[in-house]
Amino acid sequence: MTNMGKGKPFLEVLASAIHEDFRFPFLELFAFFYALGTFVFASFTVGLSSQITTNEAIAYSVTNSLISGSLIVFILLILKNVAYGLGNDLEKGIIQTYFSYPLRRRGILTAKLLSAIGVSLLLFLGIQISALYILAPDIVFPHLGTVILTYAASLSYPLLISAIMLLLTLKLRRGGIGLVVGIVLYVAMNIASGIAFFVAVSTKSPLAFQILSVISPTYALQYHYGGLSGISDIFSVPWIPTLSETLLYTGASYGIVASLFILAYVYFSRRLNL
Amino acid sequence: MKRWTTILGRGGTTLIAISLALLLVSLIPTIQMFSTEGSGSLSPGGIRILFSQQNLNPQQEVQIAVTVEGKLTVYLLELNIELEFNPETGFVQRFNSTDLQQILQENRDLIIWEHEVENGDYKRSYTPTRILNATLIVYNPSDSENAYLDHSVSLQSSLAPGDKVRTIAYWAAPIGVILAIPWLVNIWKERKQS
Numbered sequence: 240m241t242n243m244g245k246g247k248p249f250l251e252v253l254a255s256a257i258h259e260d261f262r263f264p265f266l267e268l269f270a271f272f273y274a275l276g277t278f279v280f281a282s283f284t285v286g287l288s289s290q291i292t293t294n295e296a297i298a299y300s301v302t303n304s305l306i307s308g309s310l311i312v313f314i315l316l317i318l319k320n321v322a323y324g325l326g327n328d329l330e331k332g333i334i335q336t337y338f339s340y341p342l343r344r345r346g347i348l349t350a351k352l353l354s355a356i357g358v359s360l361l362l363f364l365g366i367q368i369s370a371l372y373i374l375a376p377d378i379v380f381p382h383l384g385t386v387i388l389t390y391a392a393s394l395s396y397p398l399l400i401s402a403i404m405l406l407l408t409l410k411l412r413r414g415g416i417g418l419v420v421g422i423v424l425y426v427a428m429n430i431a432s433g434i435a436f437f438v439a440v441s442t443k444s445p446l447a448f449q450i451l452s453v454i455s456p457t458y459a460l461q462y463h464y465g466g467l468s469g470i471s472d473i474f475s476v477p478w479i480p481t482l483s484e485t486l487l488y489t490g491a492s493y494g495i496v497a498s499l500f501i502l503a504y505v506y507f508s509r510r511l512n513l
Numbered sequence: 514m515k516r517w518t519t520i521l522g523r524g525g526t527t528l529i530a531i532s533l534a535l536l537l538v539s540l541i542p543t544i545q546m547f548s549t550e551g552s553g554s555l556s557p558g559g560i561r562i563l564f565s566q567q568n569l570n571p572q573q574e575v576q577i578a579v580t581v582e583g584k585l586t587v588y589l590l591e592l593n594i595e596l597e598f599n600p601e602t603g604f605v606q607r608f609n610s611t612d613l614q615q616i617l618q619e620n621r622d623l624i625i626w627e628h629e630v631e632n633g634d635y636k637r638s639y640t641p642t643r644i645l646n647a648t649l650i651v652y653n654p655s656d657s658e659n660a661y662l663d664h665s666v667s668l669q670s671s672l673a674p675g676d677k678v679r680t681i682a683y684w685a686a687p688i689g690v691i692l693a694i695p696w697l698v699n700i701w702k703e704r705k706q707s
Contacts, residue, residue, distance in 0.1 A: 254516060266523060267530035274534035278673045283570035283644060297644055366531065373677055375571045377643035 248342040249350055256354035259328070260320045270362055272312045277370040280308025296464040298382035301375060302389040303461075305367055310393060313363045317401045318421045320355035325405070326414015344508040352500075356401055364390065388489065389460060395492040396455040400424045402499035409506055428455060436476070445478030449488075452480075454495060456488040515699070522696020528689030535682040539675045546573070548667035555585065555653040555660045560610045564649040564666045565594045569641050574669045576638045577649060581630040583660030586652045589625040589639055590616060593646035613652060629654075640674045 282304040283297075328334050328351070337347045371379045371386065379386055400421050408417040428451075435447035435458075445462070452459035462478045463485045480488070547566075555561060564575065579587060594608045616623050625647065628635060641647070653660045 261523070263523070263526070264530075267526050270527045271530040271534045274531045275537060278534075278538040278678075281572070281672065283572050294643075362527075370673075373681065374673060375642055377641075378571070 248340040249346050252337055252340065252342065252347055252350040253353055256324075256351050257358060260324050260354045261358065265319075266358075266362070269312060269316050269359075270366065273309050273363060273366045274370070276308040276312055277305050277367055278374075281305050281370065281374060283375070294378065295382050295385050298378050298385045299389050299460065299464045301378055302371065302386045303393070303457075305370060305374075306390065306393045309363060309367065310397065313359060314397050314400065314421075314425055316359045317356055317397065318404065318418055320359065321352075321401050322404045322408055322414035322418035322421055324355055324414070325351055326408045326412075326417060329408070329412045329414075344511075345504055348504060348507045352405075356398070360394070388485070391493075392456040392460045392485075392489050395489065395496060396428060396457070397425075398496045399454055399492070399499070402496055402503065405503045406499060406506065409503060409511060432458065439476040439478070443477055445476055448476060448478060452488040453491050456485065456492045459485045459488040518695050518699055521692045522694075522699075525689040525692025525694075525696070528685050529693065532682040532686035532689060535678045535685070538673050539679040539682065541672055543574070543669040543671040543675070546668040546670050548665070550665045552661070552663040555583075555651065555662060557653055557655045557657055557659065558610055560608075560613055560650055560652045561662070562594060562606055562608060562648060562650055563664055564668070565592075565606070565647070566668060567593055567646050568644050569647045569668075570644045571641055571674065572670060572672065574638050574640045574671065574674070575647065575649065576636075576667045576669060578634070578636045578665045579630060579651070580634050580663040581660060582632060582662075583653070583658055584629070584631045584655055585660045585662060586627060586629050586654055587635065587637075588613070588627045588650045588652065590648045590650060591623045591625055591645050592616070592648045594648050608648075608650075610652065613650065640677075 281301070283301055325334075334347070338344070340347070367390075403424065404417040404421040407420055408414050411417065431451060432455075435451050438447040439445055448458050448462065459480050462476065463480050463482060466476055466478075547564075549564065551563075553561070563577070566573075566575070569575070575589070577587070579585070592608075594606045625639065626637075628637065639647075649666060651662055651664070
């Protein structure tokens with residue numbers, strides 16, 4: 240079979256997956272909430288705490304405020320697409336139909352993930368970067384590296400959740416449990432960061448945050464740029480990671496995400512018997 | 514062909530959804546953070562500081578309206594005017610016409626905008642694209658004539674620069690409609706057939 244011949248079934252699966260994942264008006268609803276959330280939660284005043292003084296830190300702070308509002312919408316979308324969408328396809332035998340296509344199994348999973356995560360990511364980043372351009376082009380563009388690092392650090396944990404959900408959905412061949420685990424993991428990280436904060440303050444050691452940063456490097460980045468704003472010195476965490484340490488935490492977290500996705504690919508290609 | 518119609522159509526409906534969100538954002542009312550009004554005369558070569566704000570950010574807008582009898586120049590400078598404590602008069606702003614002349618001659622990059630007003634009204638608003646210190650000053654450039662000034666300055670805070678967001682929404686929505694129409698017509702035809 241020629242390359243063109245291989246490409247067509249892939250596009251067929253991708254088109255079908257996008258059609259299923261983003262039935263009218265899901266895409267439009269999520270785009271609406273992304274745009275609204277991005278502007279409603281954007282804040283420049285959070286960048287004005289005494290600890291945040293450099294333009295680079297302001298760029299981080301503004302980008303972070305924009306992400307925080309829409310990240311929950313992004314997580315909901317990938318929860319729906321990965322757990323519910325793929326789970327449904329496995330339950331209804333649609334994946335079995337795809338297996339009859341002249342396409343490798345990893346191609347089928349790639350098409351499904353491109354639709355479930357890729358399109359969502361494209362929508363999220365497209366709206367966010369346009370919003371940053373509308374709001375503060377002179378803050379963002381001179382510090383594009385900081386902005387990209389902030390997005391990379393913030394998206395690492397949602398991608399980790401989606402990898403775990405994907406593995407669970409493939410293993411259990413239904414999306415319900417994967418969906419619940421995804422929600423629990425998202426809430427658990429917020430609880431864990433609260434606990435880590437008190438442990439770090441009481442023991443005067445940043446170890447708890449260093450451990451958390453391996454799976455969610457956004458904490459390392461936050462402390463690199465001065466930590467939480469507007470809190471008393473009594474509650475300060477004695478941790479100022481360097482930029483290279485922050486990059487290392489981000490790299491480590493993406494290493495974990497990549498290994499989980501590879502595991503899912505191996506399971507889908509070799510072990511999944513339908 | 515049908516696939517392209519669907520892709521463009523969904524792109525169009527997404528663009529319409531984003532436009533609606535932007536329109537909603539632009540309709541959220543602004544909060545007035547500060548406002549000042551006043552009037553008075555300015556002697557030849559004299560200056561008056563109408564407004565000075567540290568850390569003016571892209572979610573804030575300075576609105577200015579002046580009525581001038583005579584000739585005055587309005588300057589918005591990227592500058593933080595420091596206050597100096599005087600035991601007799603209290604805090605005074607440490608900026609005079611010599612400082613302004615120095616900026617005009619040596620540091621013109623500090624001028625965000627300037628406008629000369631002669632016997633008339635002038636209105637302008639300004640939203641920065643980064644965080645900066647801003648100071649609004651009026652200067653009487655005349656050597657011999659006094660000028661009379663009536664001014665109103667306010668600082669508004671909003672989610673996003675309303676005009677910019679509204680303009681994008683007004684452009685994006687029709688483009689979205691144009692892209693979506695063939696896809697919507699297709700759907701309508703399919704439903705009619707079935």
